[in-house]
Amino acid sequence: xxxxxxxxxxxxxxxxxxxxxxxxxxxxxxxxxxxxxxxxxxxxxxxxxxxxxxxxxxxxxxxxxxxxxxxxxxxxxxxxxxxxxxxxxxxxxxxxxxxxxxxxxxxxxxxxxxxxxxxxxxxxxxxxxxxxxxxxxxxxxxxxxxxxxxx
Numbered sequence: 001x002x003x004x005x006x007x008x009x010x011x012x013x014x015x016x017x018x019x020x021x022x023x024x025x026x027x028x029x030x031x032x033x034x035x036x037x038x039x040x041x042x043x044x045x046x047x048x049x050x051x052x053x054x055x056x057x058x059x060x061x062x063x064x065x066x067x068x069x070x071x072x073x074x075x076x077x078x079x080x081x082x083x084x085x086x087x088x089x090x091x092x093x094x095x096x097x098x099x100x101x102x103x104x105x106x107x108x109x110x111x112x113x114x115x116x117x118x119x120x121x122x123x124x125x126x127x128x129x130x131x132x133x134x135x136x137x138x139x140x141x142x143x144x145x146x147x148x149x150x151x
Contacts (some may be wrong), residue, residue: 023123024129027044031103031104037057050139051140071124084117086113136151
């Protein structure tokens with residue numbers, strides 16, 4: 001059990017398990033379009049040395065951000081303290097190739113900042129779910145160029 005402190009979780013929902021693999025590195029590498037929707041290829045290396053190629057839509061990141069802000073209200077700046085959680089690029093109604101390219105770069109910076117957060121955040125279940133293997137995603141023992149399949 002951990003002791004309290006300035007970086008201790010504010011609720012049990014943010015508690016992480018030291019035996020669960022966590023994200024060592026993540027990169028929003030590129031984007032593609034499927035069925036009129038842009039999706040992003042996220043390359044992830046886990047602490048158990050597994051490599052993941054994930055397909056994530058902007059909506060996946062947006063839904064994640066809402067959960068993250070709810071789960072960590074103090075770090076979100078909702079209790080009067082300064083916000084420490086990273087900011088995510090906001091939604092847009094119209095997207096072009098150029099705007100999607102910029103959004104990819106912004107999301108890449110966002111995931112870098114996210115995994116640099118203290119372990120009670122970066123290794124929390126909500127973060128692990130964002131980088132988890134979902135239908136269409138790929139997990140291998142070594143890096144691969146295989147492309148996940150959008151679903």
